[in-house]
Amino acid sequence: AQSVTQLDSQVPVFEEAPVELRCNYSSSVSVYLFWYVQYPNQGLQLLLKYLSGSTLVKGINGFEAEFNKSQTSFHLRKPSVHISDTAEYFCAVSLNNAGNMLTFGGGTRLMVKP
Protein backbone atom coordinates (compact mmCIF):
# COMPACT_ATOMS: atom_id res chain seq x y z
CA ALA A 1 0.00 0.00 0.00
CA GLN A 2 1.13 3.53 -0.66
CA SER A 3 1.49 6.30 1.92
CA VAL A 4 2.13 10.04 1.83
CA THR A 5 4.01 12.18 4.33
CA GLN A 6 3.82 15.95 4.39
CA LEU A 7 6.68 16.94 6.59
CA ASP A 8 5.38 20.31 7.76
CA SER A 9 1.96 20.76 9.29
CA GLN A 10 2.26 24.56 9.14
CA VAL A 11 4.43 26.88 7.06
CA PRO A 12 4.39 30.59 7.90
CA VAL A 13 5.88 32.87 5.26
CA PHE A 14 5.88 36.56 4.44
CA GLU A 15 4.15 37.88 1.36
CA GLU A 16 6.32 37.86 -1.80
CA ALA A 17 8.74 35.34 -0.30
CA PRO A 18 9.32 31.95 -1.95
CA VAL A 19 7.83 28.82 -0.43
CA GLU A 20 8.33 25.07 -0.67
CA LEU A 21 5.86 22.57 0.73
CA ARG A 22 7.37 19.13 1.11
CA CYS A 23 5.79 15.82 0.19
CA ASN A 24 7.29 12.35 0.29
CA TYR A 25 5.57 9.15 -0.67
CA SER A 26 6.20 5.47 -0.42
CA SER A 27 5.04 2.94 -2.97
CA SER A 28 6.44 -0.22 -4.47
CA VAL A 29 4.90 0.56 -7.86
CA SER A 30 4.58 3.57 -10.12
CA VAL A 31 2.23 6.27 -8.95
CA TYR A 32 0.41 9.35 -10.07
CA LEU A 33 1.02 12.42 -7.87
CA PHE A 34 -1.29 15.32 -7.12
CA TRP A 35 -1.42 18.54 -5.15
CA TYR A 36 -4.78 19.88 -4.01
CA VAL A 37 -5.55 23.20 -2.31
CA GLN A 38 -8.33 23.85 0.19
CA TYR A 39 -9.27 27.45 0.82
CA PRO A 40 -11.12 28.23 4.08
CA ASN A 41 -14.61 26.70 4.19
CA GLN A 42 -14.30 25.24 0.71
CA GLY A 43 -13.75 21.87 -0.91
CA LEU A 44 -10.50 20.74 -2.49
CA GLN A 45 -9.32 22.07 -5.83
CA LEU A 46 -6.66 20.48 -8.03
CA LEU A 47 -3.45 22.55 -8.27
CA LEU A 48 -1.40 20.22 -10.46
CA LYS A 49 -0.65 16.60 -11.18
CA TYR A 50 2.13 14.38 -12.44
CA LEU A 51 1.19 11.38 -14.54
CA SER A 52 4.29 10.85 -16.71
CA GLY A 53 6.80 12.74 -18.84
CA SER A 54 8.54 15.91 -17.67
CA THR A 55 9.30 15.81 -13.98
CA LEU A 56 8.63 19.54 -13.56
CA VAL A 57 4.91 20.18 -13.51
CA LYS A 58 3.32 23.60 -13.64
CA GLY A 59 -0.08 24.24 -12.13
CA ILE A 60 -2.53 27.01 -11.48
CA ASN A 61 -1.82 30.20 -9.52
CA GLY A 62 1.92 30.11 -10.28
CA PHE A 63 2.63 26.87 -8.41
CA GLU A 64 4.92 24.14 -9.70
CA ALA A 65 6.14 20.80 -8.40
CA GLU A 66 9.01 18.51 -9.23
CA PHE A 67 8.78 14.74 -9.22
CA ASN A 68 11.97 13.12 -7.92
CA LYS A 69 11.73 9.36 -8.28
CA SER A 70 15.00 8.55 -6.50
CA GLN A 71 13.97 10.57 -3.45
CA THR A 72 10.28 9.64 -3.77
CA SER A 73 9.36 13.28 -3.39
CA PHE A 74 6.95 15.71 -5.02
CA HIS A 75 7.63 19.09 -3.42
CA LEU A 76 5.43 22.07 -4.25
CA ARG A 77 7.00 25.47 -4.87
CA LYS A 78 6.04 29.04 -5.61
CA PRO A 79 8.63 31.78 -6.15
CA SER A 80 6.54 34.59 -4.64
CA VAL A 81 3.45 34.03 -2.52
CA HIS A 82 0.43 36.26 -2.05
CA ILE A 83 -1.91 36.69 0.89
CA SER A 84 -4.53 34.88 -1.18
CA ASP A 85 -2.37 31.72 -1.18
CA THR A 86 -3.20 31.20 2.50
CA ALA A 87 -4.84 27.78 2.51
CA GLU A 88 -4.28 24.14 3.33
CA TYR A 89 -2.39 22.08 0.76
CA PHE A 90 -2.68 18.34 0.34
CA CYS A 91 -0.35 16.02 -1.49
CA ALA A 92 -1.92 12.82 -2.80
CA VAL A 93 -0.85 9.72 -4.69
CA SER A 94 -2.62 7.00 -6.58
CA LEU A 95 -1.44 3.82 -8.22
CA ASN A 96 -1.00 4.44 -11.90
CA ASN A 97 -3.56 1.85 -12.85
CA ALA A 98 -6.19 3.29 -10.49
CA GLY A 99 -5.98 7.03 -10.79
CA ASN A 100 -9.11 7.62 -8.76
CA MET A 101 -7.92 5.85 -5.62
CA LEU A 102 -6.21 8.72 -3.85
CA THR A 103 -4.18 8.46 -0.68
CA PHE A 104 -3.71 11.85 0.95
CA GLY A 105 -1.03 13.28 3.17
CA GLY A 106 -1.92 15.02 6.42
CA GLY A 107 -1.93 18.48 4.86
CA THR A 108 0.23 21.60 5.23
CA ARG A 109 -1.31 24.88 6.30
CA LEU A 110 0.36 27.76 4.45
CA MET A 111 0.02 31.04 6.30
CA VAL A 112 1.08 34.09 4.31
CA LYS A 113 1.72 37.16 6.42
CA PRO A 114 1.82 40.77 5.18
Added chain:
Amino acid sequence: EAQVTQNPRYLITVTGKKLTVTCSQNMNHEYMSWYRQDPGLGLRQIYYSMNVEVTDKGDVPEGYKVSRKEKRNFPLILESPSPNQTSLYFCASSYWGDRAAEEQFFGPGTRLTVL
Protein backbone atom coordinates in the same frame (compact mmCIF):
# COMPACT_ATOMS: atom_id res chain seq x y z
CA GLU B 1 -21.94 24.73 -14.08
CA ALA B 2 -20.11 21.49 -13.35
CA GLN B 3 -20.34 20.79 -9.66
CA VAL B 4 -20.68 18.39 -6.78
CA THR B 5 -23.29 19.36 -4.22
CA GLN B 6 -23.69 18.10 -0.69
CA ASN B 7 -26.48 18.55 1.81
CA PRO B 8 -26.63 19.53 4.53
CA ARG B 9 -23.52 21.68 4.88
CA TYR B 10 -23.70 21.65 8.66
CA LEU B 11 -25.36 19.13 10.94
CA ILE B 12 -25.46 18.69 14.69
CA THR B 13 -27.06 15.48 15.91
CA VAL B 14 -27.09 13.11 18.85
CA THR B 15 -25.64 9.65 19.29
CA GLY B 16 -27.70 6.94 17.67
CA LYS B 17 -29.97 9.09 15.51
CA LYS B 18 -29.77 7.88 11.91
CA LEU B 19 -28.78 10.47 9.34
CA THR B 20 -28.07 10.74 5.63
CA VAL B 21 -25.76 13.16 3.86
CA THR B 22 -26.63 13.53 0.20
CA CYS B 23 -24.17 13.99 -2.67
CA SER B 24 -25.02 14.76 -6.26
CA GLN B 25 -22.90 15.48 -9.35
CA ASN B 26 -23.92 16.80 -12.75
CA MET B 27 -20.86 15.73 -14.79
CA ASN B 28 -21.96 12.18 -15.64
CA HIS B 29 -18.99 10.81 -13.72
CA GLU B 30 -18.78 7.09 -13.13
CA TYR B 31 -16.66 7.29 -9.98
CA MET B 32 -17.86 8.79 -6.71
CA SER B 33 -16.28 8.70 -3.30
CA TRP B 34 -16.72 9.82 0.30
CA TYR B 35 -13.86 11.08 2.46
CA ARG B 36 -13.61 12.31 5.99
CA GLN B 37 -11.13 15.00 6.96
CA ASP B 38 -9.65 15.15 10.45
CA PRO B 39 -6.86 17.46 11.66
CA GLY B 40 -3.42 16.07 10.93
CA LEU B 41 -4.80 13.02 9.16
CA GLY B 42 -5.66 14.56 5.81
CA LEU B 43 -8.53 12.98 3.93
CA ARG B 44 -9.32 9.32 4.40
CA GLN B 45 -11.59 7.42 2.06
CA ILE B 46 -14.74 5.93 3.54
CA TYR B 47 -16.45 4.30 0.55
CA TYR B 48 -16.29 4.59 -3.19
CA SER B 49 -18.37 3.61 -6.17
CA MET B 50 -17.17 2.85 -9.68
CA ASN B 51 -20.64 2.94 -11.21
CA VAL B 52 -24.31 2.34 -10.47
CA GLU B 53 -24.81 -0.52 -8.00
CA VAL B 54 -21.02 -0.97 -7.62
CA THR B 55 -19.60 0.15 -4.26
CA ASP B 56 -16.62 -0.83 -2.16
CA LYS B 57 -14.99 -0.02 1.15
CA GLY B 58 -12.25 2.53 1.49
CA ASP B 59 -9.83 2.87 4.38
CA VAL B 60 -12.30 3.78 7.15
CA PRO B 61 -15.72 2.24 6.34
CA GLU B 62 -16.82 1.21 9.85
CA GLY B 63 -20.08 2.85 10.91
CA TYR B 64 -21.01 4.03 7.42
CA LYS B 65 -23.17 2.78 4.56
CA VAL B 66 -23.58 3.99 1.00
CA SER B 67 -25.76 3.26 -1.98
CA ARG B 68 -25.53 4.07 -5.69
CA LYS B 69 -28.92 3.61 -7.27
CA GLU B 70 -28.47 6.43 -9.77
CA LYS B 71 -25.31 7.62 -11.48
CA ARG B 72 -25.56 11.18 -10.18
CA ASN B 73 -26.26 10.44 -6.50
CA PHE B 74 -24.15 8.82 -3.79
CA PRO B 75 -25.63 9.28 -0.31
CA LEU B 76 -23.67 8.55 2.87
CA ILE B 77 -25.68 6.93 5.65
CA LEU B 78 -24.80 6.81 9.33
CA GLU B 79 -27.18 4.28 10.86
CA SER B 80 -26.15 4.95 14.46
CA PRO B 81 -23.79 7.92 14.66
CA SER B 82 -21.24 8.11 17.43
CA PRO B 83 -19.09 11.04 18.64
CA ASN B 84 -16.00 9.64 16.89
CA GLN B 85 -17.77 10.31 13.60
CA THR B 86 -17.66 14.03 14.26
CA SER B 87 -15.71 15.23 11.25
CA LEU B 88 -15.73 17.16 7.98
CA TYR B 89 -17.03 15.03 5.14
CA PHE B 90 -16.34 15.47 1.43
CA CYS B 91 -17.92 13.84 -1.55
CA ALA B 92 -15.92 13.66 -4.78
CA SER B 93 -16.50 12.45 -8.33
CA SER B 94 -14.45 11.77 -11.44
CA TYR B 95 -14.33 9.70 -14.59
CA TRP B 96 -13.31 6.07 -14.48
CA GLY B 97 -11.39 3.84 -16.91
CA ASP B 98 -9.19 5.60 -19.45
CA ARG B 99 -9.91 8.96 -17.89
CA ALA B 100 -9.34 7.78 -14.34
CA ALA B 101 -6.34 10.03 -13.70
CA GLU B 102 -8.23 13.19 -14.49
CA GLU B 103 -9.24 15.61 -11.81
CA GLN B 104 -11.48 14.58 -8.96
CA PHE B 105 -14.11 17.23 -8.23
CA PHE B 106 -14.92 17.81 -4.59
CA GLY B 107 -18.09 19.03 -2.97
CA PRO B 108 -18.06 21.92 -0.47
CA GLY B 109 -18.06 19.64 2.57
CA THR B 110 -20.46 18.72 5.36
CA ARG B 111 -19.44 19.48 8.91
CA LEU B 112 -21.00 16.88 11.19
CA THR B 113 -21.05 17.07 14.97
CA VAL B 114 -22.33 14.08 16.95
CA LEU B 115 -23.07 14.84 20.60
